[in-house]
Structures are given as structure tokens and as C-alpha cells.
Amino acid sequence: MSDSLISRSEDLRRLRDEGFELAIVNSQLVISHVPYVTANRTVEYGTLVSELTLAGDVTTTPSTHVVRFAGQMPCDAEGRPLEKLVLGSDQLQVAEGITTSYMFSSKPVPPLFYTDYHDKMTTYAAALSGHAESLVPTATARTYRPIPATVEGVFEYLDTATSRSGTTAVGECLRSRSVGIIGLGGTGAYILDFLAKTPAEEIHLFDPDRFLQHNAFRAPGAATLDQLREQSLKVTYFVDRYRSMHRAIVPHPVAIEEHNLGLLDDMSFVFIAIDHGPAKRPIMEHLEQRGIPFIDVGMGVSVEEGRVAGLVRATLSTDRPGSREAARARISTEDVALGEYNTNIQIAELNALNAATAVIMYKKQIGFYADTGGAHFSTYIVDSNDNINEDGTE
Secondary structure, eight states, X not given: OHHHHXXXXXXXHHHHHTTBEEEEETTEEEEXXXXXXXXXXXXXXXXXXXXXXXXXXXXOSOSOSEEEEESSOOBOTTSOBOTTTXXXXXXXXXXXXXXXXXXXXXXXXXXXXXXXXXXXXXXXHHHHHHHHHHHOXXXXXXXXXXXXXXXXXXXXXXXXXXXXXXXXXXGGGGSSOEEEEEOOSHXXXXXXXXXXXXXXXXXXXXXXXXXXXXXXXXXXSOOOXXXXXXXXXXXXXXXXXXXXXXXXXXXXXXOOOGGGGGGGTTOSEEEEOOOOHHHHHHHHHHHHHHTOOXXXXXXXXXXXXXXXXXXXXXXXXXSSXXXXXXXXXXXXXXXXXXSTTOSOOOOHHHHHHHHHHHHHHHHHHHTSSOOSSOEEEEEEETTTTEEEEEESOO
């Protein structure tokens, strides 16, 4: 994707053809080997980093005139800091081996924005290298060295949302993980929607049912009438929808039962999003034995005095002391048709909330979100608007 982006985008292609060492790293444009002057009047080489604003697989007008810089404080040929260029310090890890130190601001006048990334990056490269060349005439950012091919990720197109927000390095904990979702009802479908936006190595879907008309009203997106007429398997329907973004979604059109529990053995994390209590018991026991963390989600919604009331909950089970026991005490495995989590009223926004709570809990558990409370159990009560969080001990 990165090589294709450079080839298809005229501004990036011009940068490459003019000899700049550019690459797309974690959805950001990186130009390395840019000469600049340090405070002691020596010439060093730094790295310029810019956000990328894309329309599919081509660049558009940059969304900001600001760039980041990895290197020391840049100076003029006399060793004086380039105060008009440097906006401020900026410690941000773009990727392993690339941590920016400063932010630069050089707004073009007019038209107060850069027309493309060639315009933007050559402006900043010249602002640095011009001073360096006065000390070392051979110093240049145009090396004409060959650019190696980039490694493709799981996304069909670059995740510029993460790079723009500055959370790329933090999100590294989401990579190299195989995540399973058991059940693609309302909540399970929204869990998939959220996970499809993460760089998870694989997302495995387990559900034997077909996607029918009632499913469309509690799932993300909008199914067409023709799609509903097809009565596709849920795993087929959702893989078709989300593989346009995430290419590593794996369908399993089966219910997880005693005979196929081994399908879960390679998972690093599992979401249980089924409402049949007895079916959960062997799954939970198997995951506990394998040391695999999981989250069970549930909804208990009913109509009371003409209004909808109830709760949604998420329960995390890990190998942390006390967590497994506490989770088992809070997850119903009984076959009670009208039990607290089996009334089967599903409403899209509550499904989405249930899924969001579970995915946030998952991301806390693996270190993406800060977690001062260590909650392993979270409940939202609809009628009172209360959020109840408890830790993972009995």
C-alpha cells in the first residue's frame, strides 16, 4: 500500500524522483537524512515527519502546515536557534527508532496552506539544509538512494486517523494479536466494528447463524434489501463488509461447543457475546485452562410501565489473582429463559454501548488505555444512568 501510494500520488512521486529519502511509516510521511546545523555549528542529519491526508490511495491537500522533527534544536550557520521555525518541543514516538523532538511551523503566505506534500516537505527541508550547506557545501537531503519496499499491514489502506491523533506508537500493543469473537448478534457485531479499526493480526468470527432481517436493525451499518434476501451466514456477511478495511478477518460458521474448543487455542483474547448460559460454561473453562483472557458481555433489558429499562454489562476474566473466580461468580451459565441476561431485547445503541465498554476494557487490559482502577466488571444501568465498576477480585 505504501509503495502504491507513492507511485499514485504525484507529489510523493516527485519527492522520490528528486532524490529525497521518503517512506510511509505508520501512516505518516517521513523524510530522513535532512541536514541541519546544531548549536555547536556542526552539520547533523535529522528526520521530518508529516501527517498524511488521503483520499483512498492518493494524497490530497495537507490538513496542517505543521511538521515534526527528529533531531537536535536546529540552528543557523552561526549556531543561533531557528526560533521563527520551531513551534515548540514535541516528544512523540512515531515508530521504533523515530522519536520527534520538535514541531515546526512555517505557514506559506499566501495562500496560508501548502498545495501538496511536495510543496510542504521541500519548504521545510530547504529551511534546514540551506544553513547546513553554508557550512558543508555537499550537505543535501537529495541522496538518490534506493527506497526499499515497505511491509504491508492488515489494513487495505493506511490508518491516517491514528497517525493524525498521535497514538500510533501507543497502538503497537494491538498488533500481533489474534482475537476471537464468539457470537455476531448485536453486541458481537459492534465488537467486530471496533476491532476492525485496530491492527489486530487476525480477527476470528464464530457464529453458525444466518444474517436475517431483524439482525439488520441491531448491527452496525445498513444492509440492503438484496443482502437480506440472500440470507447469508453471519460470518460471511460481516467478512464481506469488513474485509474492505481489514484483510485478516477469519470466518468460522460454527458454534463453539465441546468438540471444537480447540479452535480457540491460538487466540490471545476472546470476546463471548452469546446469550445462552449453558453454552458459555465449557468455553469459559477451556479459556481458563489455556490461560486466555476473555470478556463476557450481557444485556438485561425489559419493558417496564411502557418504557425500556435494564442494564448492560461486561466482565473481564484474566489470570490476575482472583479475577477468574470473580468472573465466574458474575457470569450466568444457567438456562433461565427469562433470566436477567436472557430477555433478548436488543436495541442498537445499547448493543453499541455494550461493545464499546468491552473493547475499552480489552484495550485497558493490554495497555492501550490508562487504567487506574483495574476494573474487571462494568455495568451501565439504563434508567438511573449509573455506571458501576468493580475490580477483578471476589
